[in-house]
Amino acid sequence: MAANYEYDDAPAANYEGESGGEGGYDPNFVPDSVKSFVVHMYRHIREKNVYEIHQMCETSFQTLSERLFKETPWPCVEAIAPYVDNDHVFCLLYREMWFRHLYARLSPTLKQRIDSYDNYCSLFQVVLHGVVNMQLPNQWLWDMVDEFVYQFQSFCQFRAKLKNKTEQEIALLKQHDKAWNVYGVLNFLQALVEKSTIVQILEQDKDGLEQFTATDGYDYSGGSNVLKVLGYFSMVGLLRVHCLLGDYHTGLKWLQPIDITQQGVYTSVIGCHIATIYHYGFANLMLRRYVDAVREFNKILLYIYKTKQYHQKSPQYEQILKKNEQMYALLAVCLSLCPQTKLVDESVNSQLREKYGEKMMRMQRYDDEAFVIFDELFSYACPKFITPSAPSFEEPLVNYNQDAYRLQLKMFLYEVKQQQLLAGVRTFLKVYSSISLAKLAKYMEVDESTLRTILLTYKHKTHSVDSDGRIISNADIDFYVNNDKIYVVETKPAKRHGDFFLRQIAKFDAVHIVYHAFKLRNG
Amino acid sequence: MGREIQSPQEQSESYTVEQLVAVNPFNPEILPDLENYVNEQVTSQTYSLEANLCLLRLYQFEPERMNTHIVAQILVKALMAMPTPDFSLCLFLIPERVQMEEQFKALIVLSHYLETGRFQQFWDEAAKNSQIFEAVPGFEQAIQAYASHLLSLSYQKVPRSVLAEAVNMDGASLEKFIEHQVTNSGWIVEKENGSIVLPQNEFNHPELKKNTGENVPLEHIARIFPILG
Numbered sequence: 149m150a151a152n153y154e155y156d157d158a159p160a161a162n163y164e165g166e167s168g169g170e171g172g173y174d175p176n177f178v179p180d181s182v183k184s185f186v187v188h189m190y191r192h193i194r195e196k197n198v199y200e201i202h203q204m205c206e207t208s209f210q211t212l213s214e215r216l217f218k219e220t221p222w223p224c225v226e227a228i229a230p231y232v233d234n235d236h237v238f239c240l241l242y243r244e245m246w247f248r249h250l251y252a253r254l255s256p257t258l259k260q261r262i263d264s265y266d267n268y269c270s271l272f273q274v275v276l277h278g279v280v281n282m283q284l285p286n287q288w289l290w291d292m293v294d295e296f297v298y299q300f301q302s303f304c305q306f307r308a309k310l311k312n313k314t315e316q317e318i319a320l321l322k323q324h325d326k327a328w329n330v331y332g333v334l335n336f337l338q339a340l341v342e343k344s345t346i347v348q349i350l351e352q353d354k355d356g357l358e359q360f361t362a363t364d365g366y367d368y369s370g371g372s373n374v375l376k377v378l379g380y381f382s383m384v385g386l387l388r389v390h391c392l393l394g395d396y397h398t399g400l401k402w403l404q405p406i407d408i409t410q411q412g413v414y415t416s417v418i419g420c421h422i423a424t425i426y427h428y429g430f431a432n433l434m435l436r437r438y439v440d441a442v443r444e445f446n447k448i449l450l451y452i453y454k455t456k457q458y459h460q461k462s463p464q465y466e467q468i469l470k471k472n473e474q475m476y477a478l479l480a481v482c483l484s485l486c487p488q489t490k491l492v493d494e495s496v497n498s499q500l501r502e503k504y505g506e507k508m509m510r511m512q513r514y515d516d517e518a519f520v521i522f523d524e525l526f527s528y529a530c531p532k533f534i535t536p537s538a539p540s541f542e543e544p545l546v547n548y549n550q551d552a553y554r555l556q557l558k559m560f561l562y563e564v565k566q567q568q569l570l571a572g573v574r575t576f577l578k579v580y581s582s583i584s585l586a587k588l589a590k591y592m593e594v595d596e597s598t599l600r601t602i603l604l605t606y607k608h609k610t611h612s613v614d615s616d617g618r619i620i621s622n623a624d625i626d627f628y629v630n631n632d633k634i635y636v637v638e639t640k641p642a643k644r645h646g647d648f649f650l651r652q653i654a655k656f657d658a659v660h661i662v663y664h665a666f667k668l669r670n671g
Numbered sequence: 672m673g674r675e676i677q678s679p680q681e682q683s684e685s686y687t688v689e690q691l692v693a694v695n696p697f698n699p700e701i702l703p704d705l706e707n708y709v710n711e712q713v714t715s716q717t718y719s720l721e722a723n724l725c726l727l728r729l730y731q732f733e734p735e736r737m738n739t740h741i742v743a744q745i746l747v748k749a750l751m752a753m754p755t756p757d758f759s760l761c762l763f764l765i766p767e768r769v770q771m772e773e774q775f776k777a778l779i780v781l782s783h784y785l786e787t788g789r790f791q792q793f794w795d796e797a798a799k800n801s802q803i804f805e806a807v808p809g810f811e812q813a814i815q816a817y818a819s820h821l822l823s824l825s826y827q828k829v830p831r832s833v834l835a836e837a838v839n840m841d842g843a844s845l846e847k848f849i850e851h852q853v854t855n856s857g858w859i860v861e862k863e864n865g866s867i868v869l870p871q872n873e874f875n876h877p878e879l880k881k882n883t884g885e886n887v888p889l890e891h892i893a894r895i896f897p898i899l900g
Contacts, residue, residue: 330732331697331698331699331732334696334697335697338696338697393728393731393764394763394764395724395727395728395760395763395764396760396763397720397724397760398696398721398724398725398728401721434759434763435756435760436756536731536732537731537732537733537734540735551766551767554767555763555766555767556763558767559759559762559763563759566783566786566787597791597836600788600833601787601788601789601790602788603788603825604787604788604821604822604825605786605787605788607788607821607824607825607874608754608786608788608821608824609786611754611824611874612756613754613755613756617755619754619824619874621874626874626877627825628825628826628827628874628875628876628877629825629826629827629828629829630826630827630828631828631829631830631866632830637877639877646891650891650892650895653895653898654895654898657895657898
């Protein structure tokens with residue numbers, strides 16, 4: 149698998165189509181700026197200059213792509229290899245970027261998808277065997293995991309559109325049935341988690357025996373951060389893959405070693421921070437733990453709201469905005485099912501009203517039109533679900549790329565249907581402190597025994613079971629029944645002063661130190 | 672392919688199925704073990720969501736290996752795990768065309784009744800599909816436990832007729848059931864009208880709700896130790 153760079157035969161004609169036929173692409177031509185780019189990158193990697201590597205990935209690579217490779221791939225790896233001592237690992241890294249650029253700007257062919265998978269295999273194997281002695285920026289390591297999962301998802305979608313596949317493509321799919329195989333993908337991610345012993349590292353980190361979080365995962369004592377941090381990000385990758393499969397429970401289990409109530413390495417890369425919370429929130433929405441979803445969506449949306457301008461130049465900016473919009477949609481959905489607006493910060497709330505205020509009012513009505521909106525927001529904001537199994541090529545070739553999405557959507561709307569009567573009860577509970585069953589039944593135009601079932605549904609749907617099996621109330625308005633009378637209880641959210649004071653103490657201390665220094669200097 | 676796994680044969684001797692799932696969740700070779708484990712859960716009245724989700728995932732990866740009888744048993748066990756959302760969690764992983772089969776349709780209807788507190792309809796429907804549950808020991812008891820749970824979240828005092836409907840019992844069997852709950856779960860029967868006073872919890876007696884307001888974990892406070900020191 150080592151020298152698997154048969155890229156010479158990447159037909160130039162392939163790209164003419166996409167680049168509008170201007171001049172043709174010569175994969176072997178290396179412009180001076182690229183030469184200088186790889187030479188510098190290679191040097192910085194050898195010298196473990198993390199900051200410079202980061203700059204080159206985030207800025208130089210993007211600028212060069214914009215200037216020279218807008219509609220063609222970068223030069224093939226063989227062409228640049230001589231400038232980097234044919235370094236095996238560097239070549240793997242270069243190809244990782246090469247494919248990432250290709251996926252972002254052009255449409256990869258089936259062959260390229262397969263080759264990219266092989267490249268990830270080689271790269272991860274090198275890392276897993278512990279021979280990589282590098283210090284790479286978190287951003288890049290995150291991008292690797294993120295891209296790996298993205299390309300897997302993209303492959304599943306691509307494969308599922310069987311209808312317009314050529315015979316040649318079908319043959320290639322059959323021949324390379326290991327490429328982007330779901331077992332392979334999951335096993336790599338799991339292997340990275342295990343081999344890195346990241347779960348134990350995080351345990352020790354909590355007890356102060358490790359400095360993983362404090363150093364953002366970097367290793368300042370001469371070691372490498374690559375396996376550790378890849379293992380860490382792989383947990384987020386596993387959360388995402390499980391969400392794509394519809395296994396929300398197991399997905400959240402993979403995330404458990406990361407304490408998302410605190411800052412951590414996952415917050416050091418904005419893309420990772422967003423991906424983590426987006427999938428965490430979505431999984432909790434599907435598990436009916438609306439309060440958990442609302443709380444975390446609120447936090448990250450507030451964070452994005454406050455820091456958006458700093459990311460404007462980042463290559464991830466568009467992605468950030470898209471996920472931002474999707475999370476507002478999911479927040480709107482959560483709050484329509486569980487109106488805990490008190491949990492939402494003022495500035496997030498005003499954004500939410502602006503974007504979805506009207507739709508939220510309509511969703512509250514739970515009529516046919518409301519279901520259309522639930523459908524619309526869910527479809528817009530959900531992950532791109534996949535069917536992980538390989539198709540059977542014998543049957544008539546039909547597209548099945550929508551199957552997984554349709555199932556999740558159907559299940560979600562089913563849940564919404566089950567909750568459709570609850571908004572009605574809530575309206576009445578809001579205005580009474582106690583009311584007899586008979587009276588409420590009359591108001592709601594149902595008989596008493598139906599009302600009792602609606603009340604039980606309300607209790608059941610507003611109380612979720614947390615990961616430890618405890619019952620947690622998600623209700624803003626709750627009630628209890630004593631024989632034939634309903635007593636209403638309004639729950640007040642607990643105000644959290646603890647964190648506020650902790651932050652202020654730290655801030656005050658910082659001010660105090662500055663003041664002290666100032667006083668010393670000025671006698 | 673980067674699979675760092677030992678062969679499951681040599682493991683299963685010293686490992687329980689639960690451990691197998693924890694170590695090897697993405698190994699197709701544990702599929703038969705997991706299927707056996709589903710049967711074992713049925714007979715021994717135990718339950719493992721992790722193992723069952725793992726099996727459903729493997730079916731999802733290799734649909735041709737799916738055994739619908741096992742899937743049905745997993746779903747029955749998930750119903751018995753109410754009020755958890757396990758039934759939905761399982762359905763999320765079962766392709767729509769499989770869900771269309773009669774036995775699954777019936778289970779989905781039953782779950783719908785449980786999810787919406789319609790116990791009477793549930794018991795009626797369950798009676799029509801008794802073949803699904805007869806072979807699953809503890810089924811009725813599990814649903815009755817869920818019904819009792821949901822009632823005690825909602826009621827301080829529940830009329831006997833409402834209870835009877837929810838647990839699908841009357842006459843002597845209802846008496847016996849209530850007696851059992853009186854001894855074991857702190858239920859009280861009112862003398863004058865036979866209503867049942869359900870045990871107090873923070874959901875039917877909101878004043879019991881602990882003031883969870885301020886609970887700052889030690890590790891958060893530890894962060895300011897250097898400052899305080």
